Amino acid sequence: MATPQDTIYSSPMAQVSDFRFDESVAEVFPDMIQRSVPGYNTIVDAIGQLAGHYAQPDTRLYDLGCSLGAASLSMSRYVQSNNTDIVAVDNSEAMVEKCQRHIQAYKSETPISVVCDDLQNINIKNASVVVMNFTLQFIPPEQRQSLLARIYAGMVEGGILILSEKLSHSTTQGNELLVELHHEFKRRNGYSELEISQKRTALENVMRIDSFDAHHERLTQAGFKDVVLWFKCFNFASMVAIK
Ligand SMILES: C[S@@+](CC[C@H](N)C(=O)[O-])C[C@H]1O[C@@H](n2cnc3c(N)ncnc32)[C@H](O)[C@@H]1O
Numbered sequence: 001m002a003t004p005q006d007t008i009y010s011s012p013m014a015q016v017s018d019f020r021f022d023e024s025v026a027e028v029f030p031d032m033i034q035r036s037v038p039g040y041n042t043i044v045d046a047i048g049q050l051a052g053h054y055a056q057p058d059t060r061l062y063d064l065g066c067s068l069g070a071a072s073l074s075m076s077r078y079v080q081s082n083n084t085d086i087v088a089v090d091n092s093e094a095m096v097e098k099c100q101r102h103i104q105a106y107k108s109e110t111p112i113s114v115v116c117d118d119l120q121n122i123n124i125k126n127a128s129v130v131v132m133n134f135t136l137q138f139i140p141p142e143q144r145q146s147l148l149a150r151i152y153a154g155m156v157e158g159g160i161l162i163l164s165e166k167l168s169h170s171t172t173q174g175n176e177l178l179v180e181l182h183h184e185f186k187r188r189n190g191y192s193e194l195e196i197s198q199k200r201t202a203l204e205n206v207m208r209i210d211s212f213d214a215h216h217e218r219l220t221q222a223g224f225k226d227v228v229l230w231f232k233c234f235n236f237a238s239m240v241a242i243k
């Protein structure tokens with residue numbers, strides 16, 4: 001399927017409004033995320049591999065903040081366990097509508113149900129794999145600890161949470177270095193200075209990022225016994241937390 005190019009921030013805007021996962025973003029999302037997140041394809045493929053390894057028979061796999069379903073489809077490619085299903089959740093109607101179409105076209109052997117709702121309303125039960133691939137950063141910071149505790153409580157022993165996030169770094173100098181490397185990544189992918197700066201402004205109030213230490217602390221407090229940083233490129237990372 002040909003993906004339209006992301007040109008959302010290419011013209012000067014009198015006022016840059018807060019970033020939303022609306023129809024215009026859903027339309028260009030595959031292009032946007034690949035040109036914005038270093039290692040996105042590697043991460044999505046590894047989510048599938050991890051799910052293939054950790055999915056347990058008669059359990060459920062959750063993809064929270066699924067967007068167009070990339071992580072769910074990747075998991076369905078690798079999961080061999082009997083009697084598992086995937087629940088993909090997003091609160092953006094535009095994303096869910098397109099996600100449903102992608103999933104129908106793919107004809108996965110593992111059943112995937114797509115739910116349009118706030119992930120905070122989803123009852124997590126009997127989960128062997130939970131994925132939040134660049135979603136927690138959009139949840140209000142004060143809700144993150146209780147959300148992780150609720151996910152942990154809904155997981156089976158030996159289950160995993162795969163958590164990918166953009167990270168902050170604790171020193172100003174180190175943070176600037178990582179931000180600059182990320183901006184250079186975007187430039188090399190064809191984004192202009194205007195696009196980079198307008199998107200940065202749009203994300204400022206809606207995407208609140210944490211350091212790896214803050215994630216580690218929160219996951220440990222939620223009860224996870226091991227937190228493995230398995231991917232990092234510039235200020236983007238993916239962790240696996242094991243119950
Ligand atoms: C960066 S995208 C995730 C990308 C996706 N996981 C992937 O692998 O391609 C973040 C997604 O989280 C969704 N989201 C943000 N807050 C949410 C919430 N409270 N409940 C459900 N979905 C949410 C957004 O609509 C958006 O589609």
Ligand SMILES: O=C(O)C(=O)C[C@]1(C(=O)O)C=C[C@@H](O)C=C1
Pocket residue numbers: 032033036037134166199200203
């Ligand atoms: O930090 C940025 O510049 C980004 O574009 C990152 C990010 C993300 O991490 O989710 C933000 C919004 C889009 O969904 C795609 C990528």
